[in-house]
Amino acid sequence: MRGSGQREYRPRQAQRLCDERSRCSRNALCISPEVWDQVEVLLGLHWSPEQIASQLPISHETVYQKLYADKEQGGYLWCALRCQKKRRKRYASGHYRRGQIPDRRSITE
Helix, strand or coil: CCCECCCCECHHHHHHHHHHHHHHCCCCCCCCHHHHHHHHHHHHCCCCHHHHHHHCCCCHHHHHHHHHHHHHCCCCHHHHCCCCCCCCCCCCCCCCCCCCCCCCCCCCC
């Protein structure tokens, strides 16, 4: 298990390792303006965020988050997406989906 020592879970060690992994990730907080400029150029060429992420040091999820944040502020970047949807659906969105029968009737009925 992550963050565990020889005997048990060690929260300080786990936090330190998590911080190190986060500093080295592609989704670091400081994305340079040059990278964002390149993202905008590639979006203008109708590249998908996944294609952009394969060429630049940025993740596709970061690109999507930036695009939708820009849309909320009245920006234009989201218009460059190939498929404009009202809102991106997240898998399961935190709800348990199994065993749900639409318009079911109660056994008491």
